[in-house]
Amino acid sequence: MKPLFIFAVLTLASFQLHAQYKGPQAAVQQQIKAILDNPKDNQGVRLTGYLTEKLSHEKYWFSDGTHQIRVEIEPEDFPAGEFDENDLIEIHGEVEKDFLESPEIDVEYITIKKIN
Template identity: 45%
Template structure:
């Protein structure tokens, strides 16, 4: 009887642990890889995006011009999110964030995470 109870407990624990490790991996699961050209063409407010490219220039405090080679878009990067290492207009970075697209306004990206790929 003890072995049956023990087996049931182990089986239950295994099934629960595999269930909790499962995660949704479909559309919208962690940022849609897209392009600046696609965002500029049809901006969707609050759409979470992942972009790889370069910061071309600093426009003002926490606002930069970003390009992925398909176009340019303003990005807002909080000072606390900037990497410890220096980056310049030749550095390749990955940004993750949300599109901020108001009516009759130029879309921009509110960056939530930045990662240096090539300094």
């Protein structure tokens, strides 16, 4: 009985448990239309396009050329270099969807892709 017990313990010890990560995922390249059609609060996003207009302190319109979405950008989240509405940028952030409001993106950082 003792050898059988040792065999069982060694056999079970050799099996590895494979846990999977269930935390936040890396931001996936998105289209603005997909976010507007099905906004998911706190969803990580990466969008490429243009800041087209400043709406207020920290609020802007961001466009991919077809659709636009409101974004919130704090001063410290802007890149060191200057850019304008003609320069292609990539924003990384999270979707904010409040009850009875249009979704917006809370920008975490911006990468300048192409300066015209």
